[in-house]
Amino acid sequence: MLRHLFTLMWNRKRANGLLILEVFMAFVVLFAVGSTGVYLWRNYQAPLGFAYENVWQINLNSGSQPRAEQVATLQRVLAKLRTTPGVEVVSRTEDTTPFSYNGNSGNITTGTGDTQRRTEEADFYSGGPELREVMGVRLVAGRWFDRRDETPTRRPPVVITEATQAELFPDGQSALGKVIHYGFHENQERVVVGISGPYRAGGELSEPRSALFGYISPQDTTTALNTLLVRVQPGTGAALAKRLSDDIRLTSGGRWSSDITTLREQRLSKLKVLLTLPAVLGVVCVFLLVNVALGLFGVLWLNINQRRAELGVRRAMGATGAAISGQVLGEILTLTTFGLVLGLLVAAQFPLLGVFNIKAGVYLTAMLLATLGLYALAAGCAFYPSRLAAGIQPAVALREE
Amino acid sequence: MTDDFNALFMQSTSTTSPVIRLANIEKVYQTRTIETVALSQVNLTINRGEFVSVMGPSGCGKSTLLSLMGLLDEPSSGTIEIDGRPVTSYSDKELAGLRNHKIGFVFQSYHLINDLSVLDNVEMPLLYRPSIGSSERRRRAIEALDKVGLTARTKHFPAQLSGGQRQRVAIARALAGEPEIILADEPTGNLDSVMGEEIMELLLGLNREQGTTLVMVTHDEQQALKTQRLIRFFDGRQVA
Numbered sequence: 001m002l003r004h005l006f007t008l009m010w011n012r013k014r015a016n017g018l019l020i021l022e023v024f025m026a027f028v029v030l031f032a033v034g035s036t037g038v039y040l041w042r043n044y045q046a047p048l049g050f051a052y053e054n055v056w057q058i059n060l061n062s063g064s065q066p067r068a069e070q071v072a073t074l075q076r077v078l079a080k081l082r083t084t085p086g087v088e089v090v091s092r093t094e095d096t097t098p099f100s101y102n103g104n105s106g107n108i109t110t111g112t113g114d115t116q117r118r119t120e121e122a123d124f125y126s127g128g129p130e131l132r133e134v135m136g137v138r139l140v141a142g143r144w145f146d147r148r149d150e151t152p153t154r155r156p157p158v159v160i161t162e163a164t165q166a167e168l169f170p171d172g173q174s175a176l177g178k179v180i181h182y183g184f185h186e187n188q189e190r191v192v193v194g195i196s197g198p199y200r201a202g203g204e205l206s207e208p209r210s211a212l213f214g215y216i217s218p219q220d221t222t223t224a225l226n227t228l229l230v231r232v233q234p235g236t237g238a239a240l241a242k243r244l245s246d247d248i249r250l251t252s253g254g255r256w257s258s259d260i261t262t263l264r265e266q267r268l269s270k271l272k273v274l275l276t277l278p279a280v281l282g283v284v285c286v287f288l289l290v291n292v293a294l295g296l297f298g299v300l301w302l303n304i305n306q307r308r309a310e311l312g313v314r315r316a317m318g319a320t321g322a323a324i325s326g327q328v329l330g331e332i333l334t335l336t337t338f339g340l341v342l343g344l345l346v347a348a349q350f351p352l353l354g355v356f357n358i359k360a361g362v363y364l365t366a367m368l369l370a371t372l373g374l375y376a377l378a379a380g381c382a383f384y385p386s387r388l389a390a391g392i393q394p395a396v397a398l399r400e401e
Numbered sequence: 402m403t404d405d406f407n408a409l410f411m412q413s414t415s416t417t418s419p420v421i422r423l424a425n426i427e428k429v430y431q432t433r434t435i436e437t438v439a440l441s442q443v444n445l446t447i448n449r450g451e452f453v454s455v456m457g458p459s460g461c462g463k464s465t466l467l468s469l470m471g472l473l474d475e476p477s478s479g480t481i482e483i484d485g486r487p488v489t490s491y492s493d494k495e496l497a498g499l500r501n502h503k504i505g506f507v508f509q510s511y512h513l514i515n516d517l518s519v520l521d522n523v524e525m526p527l528l529y530r531p532s533i534g535s536s537e538r539r540r541r542a543i544e545a546l547d548k549v550g551l552t553a554r555t556k557h558f559p560a561q562l563s564g565g566q567r568q569r570v571a572i573a574r575a576l577a578g579e580p581e582i583i584l585a586d587e588p589t590g591n592l593d594s595v596m597g598e599e600i601m602e603l604l605l606g607l608n609r610e611q612g613t614t615l616v617m618v619t620h621d622e623q624q625a626l627k628t629q630r631l632i633r634f635f636d637g638r639q640v641a
Contacts, residue, residue, distance in 0.1 A: 003535065004521065004528055011516040313512040316473055318501020318529040318578070320494050395474035398508065399464065 005327070009334040016335050019299055023339025023374060026292040030373050031347045033285040034366035036278050039207075039358055046208040049161075049198035050098060051136035052263035056241070057097050058228040059259040060248065071221045073252050080251045081228070081244060086236040091130035091229050092216050096123075098135070098201040099266035106183040108160070108212055110168045110175075119167040120357075122210035124183050125201060128218060134231045137213075138197035142176045145193070145215045155179060157215050159194040164210035182212055190214075203267060205274045289377060296381040300332060304389045311389055312397030321390035328386035329379060336378040340371055419485065420582060420614050421447040421470050426479035428465050428637075439465040440637045443479070449581070452608040452615040454625035457634035463618040464586055466634070470616060471504050471584045472496045501529050505575030509587035511567045513559040519546065519570050520555040526578035545573040549603060565596030572603060583607065585617040589624065601627065 009016065060077070062070050074092075081090050095102045104124040110117055131137070132144040140162055149157045158180065160168075165175040175192045182190065199211050216223060232240060241260045248258045304311070311324055319327070347367050351360035426443040429436055440462045447453055447470070455463050468474040469481060472488060480487050483499060491499070505526070513522050523542040527533050533541075546552050549569040559567055568588060575583050585604065589597035601624050607613045617628065625631050633641040 001528055004524075007521060008514070008516055309512055310514055312473075313506075313508075313514075314525070315497070316471065316500060316506045317526040317574075318497050320497040320529075322494075323497070323529060393474065395465075395468035398468075398473070398512070 001327075001330075005330045005334050009331055009338070013338065016338075019296070019335055020339045020342070022292055022295055023336050023378070024342045026288060026377075027340055027343030027370055027374055028346065029285050029288050030370035031343065031366050033278075033281050034369045034373075035350070035358070035363055036281060038365045038369070039362045040205050040278060042362060043207055044204045046200070047198050048200055048204060049137065049196075050201075052098055052267055054232050054234050054236075055098075055134060055263045056230045056232060056244075057100075057261050057263060057266065058230060058244065058248070059261075060226045060228065061257045061259070062226070062252075063255050063257070065252075065255050067225075070225055073256065074225055075218075077248050077251050077256070078228075080247050081230065084240075084244065084247060086233050086240045087244070088231045088233060089130050089133045090231075091134045092128045092218075092220075092225075093131060093227050093229050094126045094216075094223060095227050096125050096201060097227060097229060097266075098263050099203050099270045100201070101270075103202070104183065108164060108168065108180055108182040108210065109186075110178055110180045117168050117170075119164060119210045122164060122167075122182070122212060123199075123201065124212050124214060125199065126214040126216050126223065128216045131213070131229065132196075134229045135199075137199060140195045140197055141174065142192070142194035144196075145213075149193075149215055150217055150219065152217075155189045155191040157193040158182075158190040159196050159213040160192055161196050161198055161211045163198060163208065164212060165195055167210050180212075203270050203274070205271070293377055293381050296332065296378060297385065300328070300382055300385040301388075304328065304385050304392075308392055308397040308400060311392050312394040315392070315394035316398065324392070325386040325390035328389045329382045332378050332382040333375060336374055340374060344371070418449055419446045420449045420483070421445075421616075422480075422482040422485070423466075423469065423476075424480045424482070426469060426476045426481070428462070428469065428474070429477045438637050440469070440476075443637075443639055445632065445639065447582075447614060447616055449614055450608070450612045451630060452605070452628040453617070453630045453632060454628040455616065455618045455632050455634060456620070456622070456625050457640075461634040462637040463634055465637075467584050467586050467616065467618055470582075471506060472500055497529070501526060501578060503581050505578060505580035505583040507568070507571050507575050507583060507585040507588045509590040511559070511564075511571045511591075513567055513570055513574075515559050517558075518555065519551065519557050519559070519562070522559070522570055523573045523577050525574060530578075541579075542573070542577050545577040546570075548576055548607075549573045563596070564592050565599055568592060568596070568600050569603070572600070572607075576607070580613070582614045582616070585615065587618050587620065589619070589621065597621070597624070 013020065062073070065073065078090060081087055094104070096104050105121050106124065108119045108122050127145070129145045129147070132139065142159070144159060145157060160175060160180070168180065169175055175195060178192050179189045180192060181188065196213070198208060200206050200208060245258050245260060248256050314324060314327070344367060347363065351363040423443050423445040426440055427438070428440040429438050443466065455466060457463050465474070469476055472481070475489070480489055482488065483503060488496065488499065520539070520542055523545055524538050527538040527541060543552060543555065546555060549572050551566060551569050551573060554562065554566065559570065562570065583604070588604065589600050592600060604615055604617065605627060608615050619625050631641070632639060
């Protein structure tokens with residue numbers, strides 16, 4: 001019977017060409033939306049690597065104060081904030097804070113010549129000794145930055161994530177004590193002092209990838225002068241924010257202002273922005289699928305009305321109502337298969353060519369989901385017409401002819 | 402299904418026993434406003450190996466009679482027996498099994514599927530017998546086409562055949578399932594006299610050589626006279 005269905009549908013491929021094209025187009029859209037969805041879902045499932053609750057970001061605006069004076073003011077502000085009730089710990093950082101739209105990335109390398117190893121695109125962050133405590137970063141091996149690092153050295157310390165270690169040293173050896181280079185400072189040697197868990201400041205929807213923390217010394221007068229991350233005690237709110245803001249203004253002699261936001265707010269804001277495009281895609285996809293469903297349903301309905309005599313003959317030849325119903329369902333699934341094969345041929349190019357550097361598993365999962373989705377859609381659309389076909393009275397259908 | 406069917410219907414093969422029996426058959430088509438009596442008080446027995454023709458003016462109920470005999474329709478009242486067993490209470494599955502194994506149909510307008518080759522068309526009744534594999538199906542279909550002299554046309558499509566050839570294919574399709582009964586509804590109605598004669602000879606040969614029971618609706622008196630028994634209908638009643 002399967003061969004019969006394929007023969008019948010193959011011989012009717014011209015008549016059903018538009019339907020096959022429609023299935024193909026629907027598959028392409030489902031595959032695109034599916035790939036996006038699977039990609040985002042996989043990212044969402046991966047650990048974030050830090051605790052954003054009760055962490056505030058303070059952006060400092062030093063106004064027209066000369067840069068030479070800013071460091072001293074910053075030291076006073078930090079000292080004041082650290083003694084403010086409700087504040088647990090404060091860290092300087094650069095503007096690549098969690099859930100911000102700022103990023104610093106590049107490759108991390110180790111070794112030279114033939115033995116050199118290089119990571120894929122990795123994220124670079126910077127922080128002082130307190131950053132780990134503020135963000136709750138998990139340390140796997142070695143140590144975080146501390147007073148030992150305050151003495152300037154030829155090889156400044158860095159902490160890398162486990163993923164970075166795995167990329168640079170795939171044979172399983174520890175990265176501790178190893179020399180690496182990264183980003184713009186390719187000639188600057190850095191020594192790995194610690195291995196941390198994952199850290200994805202881009203948020204839950206960002207792709208998990210290698211990362212590295214550079215060191216900001218308390219004496220550093222060139223970077224990280226404008227951004228602070230503060231862990232506050234749970235339950236503190238607007239009153240503390242106002243007090244911190246006032247303290248900053250007063251400590252700077254009224255020259256500095258500040259903007260305080262919680263990482264929780266920033267996360268929600270970023271999620272909204274990042275989910276807008278997938279949501280629009282999803283709506284378009286649903287709209288398209290409804291159209292495909294209506295098209296399939298209409299074509300099937302028409303098809304059955306045009307083929308009443310054929311279905312009558314099949315009943316006369318010994319087909320049960322269930323067999324007729326099964327045949328109509330089988331036909332639409334066969335047509336769907338034709339469209340799907342075309343779609344799968346196109347979709348298969350994505351993992352084969354590594355398009356967008358997305359893992360093949362994402363595309364393969366999306367292909368599977370799109371295939372199942374289309375089969376379900378086709379079966380759903382064929383259900384009622386197939387019942388209708390099963391109910392055709394053979395004597396009536398043959399007489400009409 | 403096949404085992405159930407064999408247990409029920411493949412036992413009685415006596416050559417003189419009634420193969421189809423209609424008792425007090427009435428068929429009324431009812432719409433909201435009109436009630437049309439298609440058949441009334443029909444009592445009819447078709448014996449095994451008979452070739453019976455049914456004649457009558459258009460609208461007298463001939464095709465309805467054939468539909469009832471072929472279990473394509475249900476009577477409004479009365480009993481239909483196949484091989485001495487009343488089938489009125491049979492399920493859809495049981496009726497389909499009977500149609501598939503016992504009865505072959507030939508229609509005036511052939512009712513071939515244009516998108517299938519001659520061979521695929523002839524194989525069709527066998528598709529509904531899961532116990533028959535594809536090679537056996539093919540063998541039987543070619544055998545049936547051989548009987549109607551169309552083995553050279555297996556890969557052709559119906560549109561590539563003449564009317565007579567199409568009707569031969571339809572007969573081969575009816576024969577492929579090796580039915581005991583063939584019900585032919587004006588099988589020569591769309592053919593010219595020469596082709597009509599050819600088809601008639603084919604049907605007569607089937608009856609004579611293979612003992613196939615045939616019931617044929619026709620408007621052609623000459624052809625009807627060649628059969629063993631002629632039944633006439635008028636206004637839904639058997640008049641002769």
